[in-house]
Amino acid sequence: MEAKITAAWLHRGALASALWPVSLLYRGLVALRRLAYRLRLLRSARLARPVLVVGNRVAGGAGKTPTVIALLAHLQAQGWRPGVVSRGYGRSAHGLVAVTTATPPQAAGDEPLLIRLRSGVPVVVGADRVAAARALLAAYPEVDLLVCDDGLQHLRLQRDVEVVVFDARGAGNGWLLPAGPLREPLTAQSAAATSLLLYNAPEPSTSLPGFVAQRSLTGAVMLDDWWRGRPATAACLSALRGRSLWACAGVAQPQAFFALLRAQGLAFEALALPDHSALDMLPWPADAFDVIVTEKDAVKLTAERVARERPATKVWVAPLDFSPEPAFLAALDAALAPHRRVARAEG
DSSP: OHHHHHHHTTSOOHHHHHHHHHHHHHHHHHHHHHHHHHTTSSOOBOOSSOEEEEEOSBSSOOSHHHHHHHHHHHHHHTTOOEEEEEOOTTOSOOSOEEEOTTSOHHHHOHHHHHHHHHHOOOEEEOSOHHHHHHHHHHHOTTOOEEEEETOTTOTTBOOSEEEEEEETTTTTTSOBTTTSSBSSOTTOOOSSSEEEEEEESSSOOSSSOOEEEEEEEOOBEEHHHHHTTOOOBHHHHHHTTTSOEEEEEOSSOHHHHHHHHHHTTOOOEEEEOOTTOOOSSOOSOTTOOEEEEOHHHHTTOOHHHHHHHOTTOEEEEOOEEEEEOHHHHHHHHHHHHHHHHHHHHHO
């Protein structure tokens, strides 16, 4: 049913049309919530550090996590000391969790754990982003910029800059949930002083002006080496050509990952799993020799477990290289520049 609904979001067909009346109710609730914040019937919080929110207006993933990882690398190169707060979608733990490299994905959420592993910055997860941010700043007072992962609709946290991410699907059929993919109207008023649009696509996929980013696979690395922090290489990826290979992806858009693998000349049996799949059971057959997975799936696997449950299998990880165009990074730097002086003064 989930697959049918997400496919229906691309067109204004029978299923989407049947759900359209419900989307009108949803639109009204979204408008009332925003009005409540504008009238201060619901209170938002201003934190002691500037806040950069990265999120999307559509459900179903649009490349937000690779965007956050790429932005963190850029911010660190520019001298910022960022920290990340996130809800930690799909995690089983309650309350606030300070994510470390040893935190189980069930407690952190797969995406926050991946962000922590890839960037090395402090990460705190919690349904209340304001409480998570305050806990992070208390534990890491050197942090001078808070990056809120997937917090575009979390209006309780005031923000200074927003990065809104779309992929090639754009706004789909243009309708709100559940008839379409939009979490809020496409032209919803920004809650930030500056809002930048970034398209995870070769060209803009909506009518809104923005910047584009390129994505590609950096290579491949064995699962155990990935956990040790060793880089993926193009040579390892090339060596998988012509081999009996399975590709596994528990992400929002698994076909996008498969397309990148095929662009590298790989032939494989594809295993498309639900987004945030827990991988409680290894999904590939026992006689599979080579399996390649996304980093989001790799955080839920260990070499020891694979050796125990699928001794014939070698698991490879294919990290995603996400590169925003230089004009976007310049616009982001310009938007954050005034807040850098404030953050240093308050720090």
